[in-house]
Amino acid sequence: MILSALTPIFAIILLGFLISRTPLSSQAVWSELERLTYYIFFPALLVLRLSASNFDWQDIGDISKVIGLTLSVITVLILSLRKLVSSDSASLSSVYQGSIRFNTYIGLACIDVLYGDGGLTTAALCLTIYIPLVNILCVASLTGAGEGGPKRISRVINAVAKNPLVLACVAGIVISYTGFNIPTLAESVIEILSQPALPIGLLAVGAGIRFVTLGEQSWQLLVAVINKLAVFPGLVLAACVLFETPNSVAVILLLLTALPAPPSAYILAKQLGGNESLMANIITLQTLASFFVIPVWIELADLYL
Numbered sequence: 001m002i003l004s005a006l007t008p009i010f011a012i013i014l015l016g017f018l019i020s021r022t023p024l025s026s027q028a029v030w031s032e033l034e035r036l037t038y039y040i041f042f043p044a045l046l047v048l049r050l051s052a053s054n055f056d057w058q059d060i061g062d063i064s065k066v067i068g069l070t071l072s073v074i075t076v077l078i079l080s081l082r083k084l085v086s087s088d089s090a091s092l093s094s095v096y097q098g099s100i101r102f103n104t105y106i107g108l109a110c111i112d113v114l115y116g117d118g119g120l121t122t123a124a125l126c127l128t129i130y131i132p133l134v135n136i137l138c139v140a141s142l143t144g145a146g147e148g149g150p151k152r153i154s155r156v157i158n159a160v161a162k163n164p165l166v167l168a169c170v171a172g173i174v175i176s177y178t179g180f181n182i183p184t185l186a187e188s189v190i191e192i193l194s195q196p197a198l199p200i201g202l203l204a205v206g207a208g209i210r211f212v213t214l215g216e217q218s219w220q221l222l223v224a225v226i227n228k229l230a231v232f233p234g235l236v237l238a239a240c241v242l243f244e245t246p247n248s249v250a251v252i253l254l255l256l257t258a259l260p261a262p263p264s265a266y267i268l269a270k271q272l273g274g275n276e277s278l279m280a281n282i283i284t285l286q287t288l289a290s291f292f293v294i295p296v297w298i299e300l301a302d303l304y305l
Helices: 002-020 027-051 058-080 089-100 104-145 149-161 164-178 184-194 197-207 218-242 247-257 263-271 276-304
Strands: none
Touching: 002 104, 002 197, 002 276, 027 104, 027 164, 027 184, 027 197, 058 089, 058 104, 058 218, 058 247, 089 104, 089 218, 089 263, 089 276, 104 164, 104 197, 104 247, 104 263, 104 276, 218 247, 218 276, 247 276, 263 276
């Protein structure tokens, strides 16, 4: 049932991959489509869902506890085993990114199919907390890969403050909290803009898949895949049980955590001195494996939450 529901999502990702390899396609086109999705279509979707929702403010507290604890645990785990994972700080930072970041496009598409508008609202609340924390942690991990650490941290804080997904979530929450009614014309425009978000986002995920020679990366690649698709979701499941997180929130948190790393992780690694070829391989392998792993975690959530 779950696998059949998710199959169309991964079929669209495959379609994006195939289209991007044809003569009709170009990297410039995909870059602009992803930019439009990131800055316009997805923010419109998040504002629309959050502004129209009367969510439970207790959910934010539940989400914060689970995300805060699990990010702390996996960060300490990777740091304590850094000599075993990699002696190269650039590779270690890519493994870390691959262990904690998730692909928003795939996540929201899956949540929309499985849980509808209520799930998307909860996911938007998770993004409000998750995105700033993960971005700061990932850039902090990259400061060891070269010089200029404080400047890099300053840049990431500035980037988080300007992140369109974070700003959209905050705007949606403020509109919902204040009871402000979006003018009918504006709401219609936002709704139309939100409609391409999921299909174009998924096509862009497929177009972003790239295969790079593995070389000596096999061990780091294995660690990143196991961390992201097994260890981190397992920690989230345990935290949700520990904190008695409501099922409606816990299943969304678990699904988001089990998602593959996003293409933006490759861009960040390239810009800040990480191991970009390792990051590309992590994203590709995690994306392929997630089709089989996500249904397993959803089933486990139904059993234990």
